[in-house]
Amino acid sequence: MNAIQANNYQIVFNENSFEYLSQILIPTNYSKAIILVDEHTNEYCLPSFISNIATKVEIEIIEIEAGEGVKNIATCIELWETLIELGADRKSIILNLGGGVITDLGGFVACTFKRGIDFINIPTTLLSMVDASIGGKNGIDLGKLKNQIGIIKEPKAVLINSSFLSTLPAKEMRSGLAEMLKHGLIFDKTYWDKFKNISNLNTDDLDDLIKQSIVIKNTIVSQDLTENGIRKSLNFGHTLGHAIESYFLENEEKTTLLHGEAIAVGMILESYISLELNLLTKEEYAEIKYIITDIFEKIDFNNSDIEKIIELLIFDKKNEFGKVQFALLNGIGNIKIDQIVDNSLIYKAFNDYKRV
CATH class of the missing domain: 3.40.50.1970 (Rossmann fold)
Structure with missing residues (x-):
């Protein structure tokens, strides 16, 4: 290779x-x-x-x-x-x-x-x-x-x-899949499509998928090392995902989530926001939600959890001038960076996730 x-x-x-x-x-x-x-x-x-x-x-x-x-x-x-x-x-x-x-x-x-x-x-x-x-x-x-x-x-x-x-335990392998799914969603629909039949993949397939995923990230980073533009696309799923990960890490009543587990939830939530902003079709959102929830277990959130997670967004390192910045899907395989999202829409995304 x-x-x-x-x-x-x-x-x-x-x-x-x-x-x-x-x-x-x-x-x-x-x-x-x-x-x-x-x-x-x-x-x-x-x-x-x-x-x-x-x-x-x-x-x-x-x-x-x-x-x-x-x-x-x-x-x-x-x-x-x-x-x-x-x-x-x-x-x-x-x-x-x-x-x-x-x-x-x-x-x-x-x-x-x-x-x-x-x-x-x-x-x-x-x-x-x-x-x-x-x-x-x-x-x-x-x-x-x-x-x-x-x-x-x-x-x-x-x-x-x-x-x-x-x-690696199976749980750790799944955690890594989250970032690979993200690379397809933000950059390459053909790559994303390969995960529709993930149960049929073998070891050789995995080696190829790993390399393709690295090629995608490297292609993006090589254009924008210091994250002033296109590299922000890699933050899809991470604005809410990092807040969820931090909340579960600091709350002793919660089971700590692996990074990929939190990002998987973040991708579903941010895909829903993309849908609500007319950047994704209903069919695209349904496909994303189905594939991710087929791989990752559902995480339970109560109203207090959601409020505290949203409060953590202000500490996201991607924020500029006090505004929370999202990278949202503009169709599968494309991204729209520097998007400001109202909190009411984030609440709606969590409510939709609860219905998984």
Whole structure:
């Protein structure tokens, strides 16, 4: 499978990824390589990863807890201090082996340590392969508010090895599908159509779908790295989805949602808003709602939940001049950015979702 050229780095696949890494990790390039893992990737992914690395560069391993709860400044401080203790310098490199939390957090730590060192993303979840590891966004949460602190800087490389997916629970695989569905909805109806018979897909199909999804995101990001225009299209489903994710994360009475689970709800809600604004047909909305709810379980919301979720929208990092900005579908495969939506329409969207 051929590599994809991003702005300033390559996205390399499967059998070629370890050879490419070996070409990068040479002593004249780097003094030390630090592999950042969580407790899960340390157990399930690190052994095979280490066995395939051919380098004379000194390797150190740092393990952190798994989960969104560690994606904060306290963990960054611990990691910066650990890097100092390990003797990391300006010529060190961080290898982020894990899901979206590891790539977001590890990238941010690398970008800020000694004013910036190189990093490589090696995503191990479907979500991080098709979304989090691609595009140069690195960051952490502020309290329960998602991705409030961060920097845009591209990695040295992204290495995609689908063999890591064999370690994932089904729930995590579904979470990654949300971003793939989004890529079809905002950019490519033909790609979206491939998910209509998802039960018939095999492993080879998945590899192709992963690559197509990455091509879509990379095509968008390459035109607009700093999100001043077309990159905003990638926020479809995320304005409400992130608010839902944050609310369920901070509320002890709620079961924490995976990112893709929250985004799946956000896509249905924002598709309904697109329908109400005459950007989608009833048939298109019904199709979107059916396919997403066939993959993802329904989430229950009461009126108090909805009010608090809407209150969280004001903290969305995409807001401008105090206005909440939505990216809405303009037919399947097209997007309309910078849309202001009245709260009454958001309430209507939630009421429609309740009828799933």
